[in-house]
Amino acid sequence: MKLHTAILPIPFVPNPRVVRMALAEKGVKVDLVDVDVRTGANRADPYLSLNPAGELPALELDDGRVLAESVAIAEYFDELHPNPPLIGTTPEERALTRMWLRRVDLRVVVPLTWGFRAAEGLPMFKERVRCLPEAAEGLKAAARDGMAWFDAQLGERAFLTGDQLRLPDITLYCFIDFGAKMNQPMPEGLPHLKAWFERMAARPSAKVMDAVAQPA
Ligand SMILES: N[C@@H](CCC(=O)N[C@@H](CS)C(=O)NCC(=O)O)C(=O)O
Numbered sequence: 001m002k003l004h005t006a007i008l009p010i011p012f013v014p015n016p017r018v019v020r021m022a023l024a025e026k027g028v029k030v031d032l033v034d035v036d037v038r039t040g041a042n043r044a045d046p047y048l049s050l051n052p053a054g055e056l057p058a059l060e061l062d063d064g065r066v067l068a069e070s071v072a073i074a075e076y077f078d079e080l081h082p083n084p085p086l087i088g089t090t091p092e093e094r095a096l097t098r099m100w101l102r103r104v105d106l107r108v109v110v111p112l113t114w115g116f117r118a119a120e121g122l123p124m125f126k127e128r129v130r131c132l133p134e135a136a137e138g139l140k141a142a143a144r145d146g147m148a149w150f151d152a153q154l155g156e157r158a159f160l161t162g163d164q165l166r167l168p169d170i171t172l173y174c175f176i177d178f179g180a181k182m183n184q185p186m187p188e189g190l191p192h193l194k195a196w197f198e199r200m201a202a203r204p205s206a207k208v209m210d211a212v213a214q215p216a
Contacts, residue, residue: 003073004047005057007034009211012121014113014178015070016057017209021170022074024205026081033060043128054128071101074167086167093161100160100168107146108172112179115139120182143179144187151190158199165203173200181211 005016023030035042035056043054051058051068059067059076067073078087088094117125118136125131132139150172154160160168176186176197186193200206 001062002031002033002060003057004033004035004050004060006037006209007032008036009209010038011178011181011211012116012124013037013056013209014109014174015055017174017178018070018167018171019057019073019077020208021174021205022086022167023077024208025084025086025165025170025203026077028077028081030059038124040128070171071167074170078167084165086165086170088161088166096161097166097168100166101171104150104160104168104172104175107149108143109175111139111142111146112175112184115143115184116179116182140184143184147176147186147193148190151193154192154196156192159196169196169200170205173197173206177201177206177210 003019005020006013035047037056041047042051042056047058048054050060050066053068055068057068057070057073059073061067067076075087078085082089085093086097088097114132115136117129117131118133118139122131122133150160157163159165160172176193180186186197
């Protein structure tokens with residue numbers, strides 16, 4: 001199988017980073033194919049024929065089928081390589097993980113990403129997808145609200161679902177780090193989220209695709 005992804009440590013590819021970080025946690029290596037999002041290679045053939053959504057990452061299976069959506073790819077690898085478990089080992093754990101993933105997506109990933117595309121990412125995205133420059137500040141504020149909500153939920157817990165690292169932690173970490181490099185820093189006064197973020201940043205897997213900010 002081949003993972004079509006961004007190989008270069010560029011800061012604006014948090015979804016590919018989620019999958020790469022999950023693989024690093026598991027110590028799993030797969031063949032990587034670099035697709036340059038900066039030039040829009042992901043929005044043209046041959047990549048577009050593989051993934052008509054035109055987004056990274058995508059996993060090309062040996063039988064030719066293509067799996068897109070970072071959550072689906074990460075779950076697939078979790079089934080192939082169950083240790084350490086990033087989804088959960090019981091129906092209850094898996095349900096809790098998916099509950100937190102949904103919350104991460106809705107409360108941070110979506111507003112932060114749309115906020116980026118509406119502002120700093122506008123030059124890159126305006127010809128690719130619908131962007132909402134008129135909503136930029138509101139979207140960014142909604143992402144900050146989401147971060148504050150996670151701070152309150154985390155409290156003294158080590159990770160979102162409890163005392164074990166799971167996929168929602170990886171997703172939230174990659175997106176908060178992306179925001180920090182793209183003019184959407186974590187607000188001040190969120191001690192639990194800050195401590196959790198620092199713990200996540202210290203993991204060796206966080207070095208995968210870690211990148212300093214670059215001008216748009
Ligand atoms: N829902 C998709 C979103 C993928 C996505 O938005 N990928 C970004 C990189 S983080 C991308 O391909 N951006 C370039 C573009 O959309 O042209 C997933 O979870 O994989």
